Amino acid sequence: MGFELQLAIRHLRAGGWQTVLIMAGVAIAVTLVIFVSGLIYGVQERWLGILTGSIAHVTVTAPEPEPRTLAQVTGRSEDEVITRVERRAQQREEIRQWRDFNRALSSFPHVRATSAAVEGQGTLTRGEKVTGVRILGADPDAHNRIIRLTEDLIDGRYLGLATEEVVIGYRLAEEMGLALGDRARITSSRGIEQTFTVAGIFDTGQEGIDASWAFVTLRAAQRLFATGTAVTTISLALDDLFAANEVADQVIASLGLEADSWMRENPQALSGLRAQSATAFLISAFSLIAAGFAIASVLIVSVLKRSREIGILKAMGARERQILRVFTLEGLGVALLGATVGAALGIALILAARQIPQVGVRPGQVPEPLLPGVVRWQTVLGTMGAAIAITILASVFPARRAARLDPVEVIRGG
Amino acid sequence: MAEPIIEAKGIRKVYGGVEPVEVLHGIDLTIRAGEFVAVVGQSGSGKSTLLNILGALDRPTEGTVALEGVPFQELESDDLANLRNCKIGFIFQYHYLLDEFTCLENALMPILIRKGVPDPEDVERVTELLRRVGLGHRLGNRPPALSGGEQQRTAVVRALANEPRLVLADEPTGNLDSISGKQVYDLMRSMNRELGIAFVMVTHDDRLAREADRVLRIQDGYLEEA
Numbered sequence: 319m320g321f322e323l324q325l326a327i328r329h330l331r332a333g334g335w336q337t338v339l340i341m342a343g344v345a346i347a348v349t350l351v352i353f354v355s356g357l358i359y360g361v362q363e364r365w366l367g368i369l370t371g372s373i374a375h376v377t378v379t380a381p382e383p384e385p386r387t388l389a390q391v392t393g394r395s396e397d398e399v400i401t402r403v404e405r406r407a408q409q410r411e412e413i414r415q416w417r418d419f420n421r422a423l424s425s426f427p428h429v430r431a432t433s434a435a436v437e438g439q440g441t442l443t444r445g446e447k448v449t450g451v452r453i454l455g456a457d458p459d460a461h462n463r464i465i466r467l468t469e470d471l472i473d474g475r476y477l478g479l480a481t482e483e484v485v486i487g488y489r490l491a492e493e494m495g496l497a498l499g500d501r502a503r504i505t506s507s508r509g510i511e512q513t514f515t516v517a518g519i520f521d522t523g524q525e526g527i528d529a530s531w532a533f534v535t536l537r538a539a540q541r542l543f544a545t546g547t548a549v550t551t552i553s554l555a556l557d558d559l560f561a562a563n564e565v566a567d568q569v570i571a572s573l574g575l576e577a578d579s580w581m582r583e584n585p586q587a588l589s590g591l592r593a594q595s596a597t598a599f600l601i602s603a604f605s606l607i608a609a610g611f612a613i614a615s616v617l618i619v620s621v622l623k624r625s626r627e628i629g630i631l632k633a634m635g636a637r638e639r640q641i642l643r644v645f646t647l648e649g650l651g652v653a654l655l656g657a658t659v660g661a662a663l664g665i666a667l668i669l670a671a672r673q674i675p676q677v678g679v680r681p682g683q684v685p686e687p688l689l690p691g692v693v694r695w696q697t698v699l700g701t702m703g704a705a706i707a708i709t710i711l712a713s714v715f716p717a718r719r720a721a722r723l724d725p726v727e728v729i730r731g732g
Numbered sequence: 733m734a735e736p737i738i739e740a741k742g743i744r745k746v747y748g749g750v751e752p753v754e755v756l757h758g759i760d761l762t763i764r765a766g767e768f769v770a771v772v773g774q775s776g777s778g779k780s781t782l783l784n785i786l787g788a789l790d791r792p793t794e795g796t797v798a799l800e801g802v803p804f805q806e807l808e809s810d811d812l813a814n815l816r817n818c819k820i821g822f823i824f825q826y827h828y829l830l831d832e833f834t835c836l837e838n839a840l841m842p843i844l845i846r847k848g849v850p851d852p853e854d855v856e857r858v859t860e861l862l863r864r865v866g867l868g869h870r871l872g873n874r875p876p877a878l879s880g881g882e883q884q885r886t887a888v889v890r891a892l893a894n895e896p897r898l899v900l901a902d903e904p905t906g907n908l909d910s911i912s913g914k915q916v917y918d919l920m921r922s923m924n925r926e927l928g929i930a931f932v933m934v935t936h937d938d939r940l941a942r943e944a945d946r947v948l949r950i951q952d953g954y955l956e957e958a
Contacts, residue, residue, distance in 0.1 A: 320848025328832035567785075630828040633789055636845045637818020638808055726790045729824060 455539020
């Protein structure tokens with residue numbers, strides 16, 4: 319290998335600007351791939367964080383009883399009775415042995431946290447103003463492990479919430495003119511009302527939640543909806559976001575409860591994510607293939623330029639595979655250096671882009687980066703690996719051409 | 733009589749195509765150890781073709797060539813490459829030195845091809861040869877910095893680097909002025925005498941040819957003693 323390596327290194331050094339240009343080609347392709355996919359993944363991560371950070375990954379509810387038809391009740395044949403099945407008005411069934419279910423759910427694979435809650439509709443009244451709210455009562459400690467509300471708090475607290483305290487979104491607070499310590503009345507859809515003190519205000523980044531959700535304790539919600547000690551939902555947080563469907567199906571199959579996953583509730587979001595990933599993949603593939611063609615063409619020119627030298631080396635006893643190795647090593651050298659420089663540049667660009675802050679944030683809010691790129695090592699290494707593989711592939715054709723040169727032809731030609 | 737180094741029997745060479753041309757018509761040739769043989773003939777008479785066949789660079793259409801009793805036709809391409817590397821030295825009309833390597837590295841090229849890294853003894857031997865041909869002060873220079881004569885002398889040392897039994901030289905002085913040409917010829921002749929290496933030199937220069945031990949003439953595809 320010593321001879322081949324020496325020759326390849328000398329060729330590359332002698333190549334001067336040509337070598338620099340071809341390496342720059344590989345480096346730019348690798349930079350582009352790492353930067354673009356880093357940005358796309360970063361945007362996806364932020365978006366997924368906003369989307370799933372403030373909702374449960376899987377929501378478990380009691381199965382809705384199917385209305386029984388007259389035929390079923392009387393035991394008559396379906397041909398004798400005319401039936402029209404009408405679903406009951408929206409009303410959550412209750413989960414009574416929720417502590418048992420909670421324990422069972424905790425042992426499911428991928429389940430990171432569980433939280434039992436009572437959820438329902440109601441109104442929030444302050445003076446003359448009335449607005450509809452979605453009430454969620456849960457143990458703050460347990461529920462914070464599901465939606466991390468404390469991270470979204472811009473004022474006050476959520477943990478240690480008392481039964482007469484409520485935490486609301488900043489949009490709802492603005493609309494109702496509420497501030498920390500103010501009091502407001504909540505009336506549930508069951509007609510039960512209670513006065514709460516605003517203990518915290520949050521901003522999840524999701525309009526729907528910020529404008530209409532009100533978080534209270536489990537005890538308070540049980541009283542508002544008169545569920546006694548029962549709950550209406552058990553929320554699950556998973557360690558793998560994309561296992562949500564699988565976990566939901568398992569819950570349905572093994573516990574006989576209803577379960578909905580965030581993925582099924584947000585199909586557009588999922589198809590958006592897939593389209594983004596496909597775009598990133600296509601951009602990457604085309605950049606690398608273009609770099610491959612550039613390398614192949616430069617190496618072919620190099621082989622043509624050196625055909626006499628190759629002929630003479632073969633006359634002196636160089637074997638075909640030695641010549642093949644020389645040009646493959648040249649390709650590999652270009653690929654390794656280009657890919658390393660490209661990866662370093664790509665990472666530097668992502669980190670630099672993160673320094674640009676978002677404009678137009680609310681006063682007091684820490685501005686998030688405008689381009690939230692992430693450096694994923696599997697992407698960096700994968701891109702470098704792909705660039706190296708493509709470069710070697712691109713060098714195989716010129717290298718084989720070189721290896722097969724007939725020394726007599728080229729010496730006679732000279 | 734010294735032992736034969738290379739023996740060619742009934743060599744015919746036909747170049748294909750629509751109208752095949754037979755360049756060599758059944759040539760028999762034996763070169764013995766330590767011989768210095770000149771091959772002369774008109775352009776296109778087949779001198780270089782014969783040399784390429786003797787050097788295992790080209791295969792004859794018919795006939796056999798054997799180096800030290802080993803017939804070429806029984807060898808695979810890797811074995812032929814190995815044979816060219818260890819047993820035969822080549823000198824061409826043009827030096828074909830590699831510009832990216834120094835004078836010493838170029839002269840060491842057959843050893844680099846075989847071993848990757850030359851042994852200190854190889855470096856010492858080749859350096860000594862370069863000194864003897866007056867290139868002791870040029871060891872670290874690249875070919876573009878050498879004169880035509882210096883370049884060709886480096887190419888001669890390169891052909892001798894692996895201590896071959898046979899050197900095939902195709903018009904080695906063809907590109908040089910008469911003084912440089914004579915220097916290169918004298919160098920080959922002294923290596924032939926001192927190291928006992930057999931030389932086959934194709935040349936157009938009748939004066940140089942007359943100084944050889946034996947002169948062979950190729951005419952109309954036949955070989956005859958001149």
